Amino acid sequence: MGMTMTQKILAAHSGKKEVSAGQLILADLDLVLGNDITSPVAIKEFAKLGGKDVFDKDKITLVMDHFVPNKDIKAAEQCKMCRDFADEHDVTHFYDVGQMGIEHALIPEKGLVTAGNCVIGADSHTCTYGALGAFSTGVGSTDMAFGMAAGKAWFRVPPAVRFVLTGKPRRYVGGKDVILNIIGRIGVDGALYSSMEFTGSGLGYLTMSDRLCIANMAIEAGAKNGIFEVDDITTEYLKTHGAAEPVIYRADPDAQYERTIEIDLSEIEPTVAFPHLPGNAKTFGEFGEIKIDQAVIGSCTNGRLEDLKVAAEIMRGKKVAKNVRAIIIPATQKIYLEAMEQGLLKIFIEAGAVVSTPTCGPCLGGYMGILAEGERAIATTNRNFVGRMGHQKSEVYLASPAVAAASAVTGRITSPWEIDKEAVL
Numbered sequence: 001m002g003m004t005m006t007q008k009i010l011a012a013h014s015g016k017k018e019v020s021a022g023q024l025i026l027a028d029l030d031l032v033l034g035n036d037i038t039s040p041v042a043i044k045e046f047a048k049l050g051g052k053d054v055f056d057k058d059k060i061t062l063v064m065d066h067f068v069p070n071k072d073i074k075a076a077e078q079c080k081m082c083r084d085f086a087d088e089h090d091v092t093h094f095y096d097v098g099q100m101g102i103e104h105a106l107i108p109e110k111g112l113v114t115a116g117n118c119v120i121g122a123d124s125h126t127c128t129y130g131a132l133g134a135f136s137t138g139v140g141s142t143d144m145a146f147g148m149a150a151g152k153a154w155f156r157v158p159p160a161v162r163f164v165l166t167g168k169p170r171r172y173v174g175g176k177d178v179i180l181n182i183i184g185r186i187g188v189d190g191a192l193y194s195s196m197e198f199t200g201s202g203l204g205y206l207t208m209s210d211r212l213c214i215a216n217m218a219i220e221a222g223a224k225n226g227i228f229e230v231d232d233i234t235t236e237y238l239k240t241h242g243a244a245e246p247v248i249y250r251a252d253p254d255a256q257y258e259r260t261i262e263i264d265l266s267e268i269e270p271t272v273a274f275p276h277l278p279g280n281a282k283t284f285g286e287f288g289e290i291k292i293d294q295a296v297i298g299s300c301t302n303g304r305l306e307d308l309k310v311a312a313e314i315m316r317g318k319k320v321a322k323n324v325r326a327i328i329i330p331a332t333q334k335i336y337l338e339a340m341e342q343g344l345l346k347i348f349i350e351a352g353a354v355v356s357t358p359t360c361g362p363c364l365g366g367y368m369g370i371l372a373e374g375e376r377a378i379a380t381t382n383r384n385f386v387g388r389m390g391h392q393k394s395e396v397y398l399a400s401p402a403v404a405a406a407s408a409v410t411g412r413i414t415s416p417w418e419i420d421k422e423a424v425l
Contacts, residue, residue, distance in 0.1 A: 002252030004160040005227050006195040009135040009249055013118040021159035021256070029059065030134075031113060032147040033121030035103055036064040040081045042122055045145035054089045055151030061093040061112060062086055063103035066360045068096070071367040101332025101358045104128040104216060104300035108208075109332055114238055115230045116247025120144065120153050125300055125382065127218045130196075130227035131211035133234055133248060137225045158224040160195040161186075162257045165202030167266035172310070172416040175210030176302055176380065176400035179217045180271040182263065184281025192222035194258060197251065199229040202265045208237045209306040216301045217382050220278040270415045272378075273398035276386045284415040290397070294377040295320075295408035296389075297401050298329025298356070299363045302380035305335050311405035312344040314419055315351045321411030326353035327369045329361060353408070365389050371396075378407045 001018055003011065011019045013027040034042055039062050054060050062082050067075035079096070086094035095106060104125050107113055115133030119126065122144040129136035139153065147153050163182065183190070196218045198211075206214075211228050218226025228234070230248045238246055274280040274287075297303070297311050308330060320326045328348045330336035336358060339345050345355050362369030363381040371377055371390030376397065379389065384396035399407070402416035409419070 002254030002256065004195060004251045004255045004257070005197055005229065005249050006135050006160060006225060007157060009116060009118055010155060010157055019157045021157055023157045025155055025157060026152050027118050027155055029120060029147050029151050029153055030117040031059050031061060031119040032144060033061045033063070033103065033107065033119065033123065033126060034144050035062070035066055035123055036068060036075070036079050036082055037066045038122035038141050038144065040078045041141035042144040042148065043081055043085045045142050046148055049145060049149050051145070051149040054091065054148045057090050058092045059151065060089070060091045060148055061107065062091060063095045063106055064097065064100050065102050065358070066364065067366050068100060068359060069357065099333065101335070102300045102303060102360055105303055105331035105335070108132060108212065109241060109334060111238070111241040111243035114243040114246045115234060116249055120147050124219045125216050127223065127225045128212055128216040128300065130215040130218065130225050131208065132238065133228060133230035133246065135225055135227065138219065158193055158195045159258050160197050160255070161191050162260045163196060163198045164260060164262045165198060165200040165206070165265055166262065167202050167264040168205045169265045169268060172402040172420070173268050173270060174310070174400050174402065175206060175213035177268050177271045178210070178263070178265065179214045180273050180278065180281045180398065181268050183217065183221045183279045184271070184273070186221055186261070188220060188277055188279040189222040191218070193224050196221065196223045196226040198226070202263070203229060203231055204233070205265060207306060208233060209304045212304070213301050217278065220382060270400065270403050270417065272403060272413060273384055275384055275395040275397065278383060278398060290376065290413045291411060292324060292378050292407055292413060293375040294325045294327065294369060294371065295404045296327045296329070296362055296369055296377060296379040296381065297404050298327070298331060299360065299381040300331065301382040302401050303329055303331030303335065305338050307380065307401040308335070308339050308344050311401040312347040314402060314405040314416055315353070315409060316347050318351055318409040320352035320408050324408055324411050325369070326351070326408040327356060327362065328353050329356045329368070330358055332358050351409070362389050378404045378413055380404050
């Protein structure tokens, strides 16, 4: 029986020759991830399990990123619990203030995941690492606790939806536009508990930043995971970042898919997800003028150097519109430093934007950009649920860094094609 990429990884990690959709398996883990919000719960459950030692100190990663630097006493206490646990168990990969970054940008940057890995994380956007050809998925804190103790996790093998990408994206059309287009097409439950598997000639036109963004938002379509076929772009990225030797799994020709969806990247336009679902996607021309109060460029979805470069290209020599707050959040310390060395931060600051330390911050309504009643934000984050970034009567519009930057300088949701008219030619 033919297997998909995900099914092959799960078969290998459960010691089976083959697995099929719906089958329950116990799989070995290559990495267990937690952050400053989810790890404290897992640490308490770890103690309840009677756990004395973690299964492998090199395969546990704790990243302090949601409320770091700490915004209040509770946040400080949560981080202290994680810090103490990491010290007690000699956890190799513990990242705190000064070394940390937004977890799903930091983990690939540090080379902690490679193709063929099986990864769980107590954060729903752990599916990001499918961009590297790994099976990675979000779990609850109890599963994280068991994973830290035993190095294993139970899974129901997911069926798969195949996305065949063709064509070359136009200028200022990136991974965020692609995934918003897909979720708009299939809905927020269009891939429910399925593996979203990406293949096709169009992959060659998607950078690793594009792929990480797309895989990151697989959960917004209800998917168990997203995964990209490994190619030269993947292997070069893994090599550059010092990841372990990849194990490459390719889908069998007779692999079973629930359906196959073809996407011509050349037809995709800059896309915006309207409140209050990532699937409420619209392109310019489908809506009128929408004024904004805030623009956020960052997050685990779009806070990488490539994202900041695109935003800076649009904002160079311009000013943030009156009564608009523009917040730039480099996703890691390394990205922050590179952006500074390349003069990107200077462009943002001269435009009237503020540059934050790496943090999840406003994405989950934490801090560094909370919305008041009636306010609207254009954000490169991954969710726009009711009250996601502040008041329940605020609104969040999801978009690419190019759209967010263009909107910051005009004060209304704006296509980058309006700023750079040559881009549409």
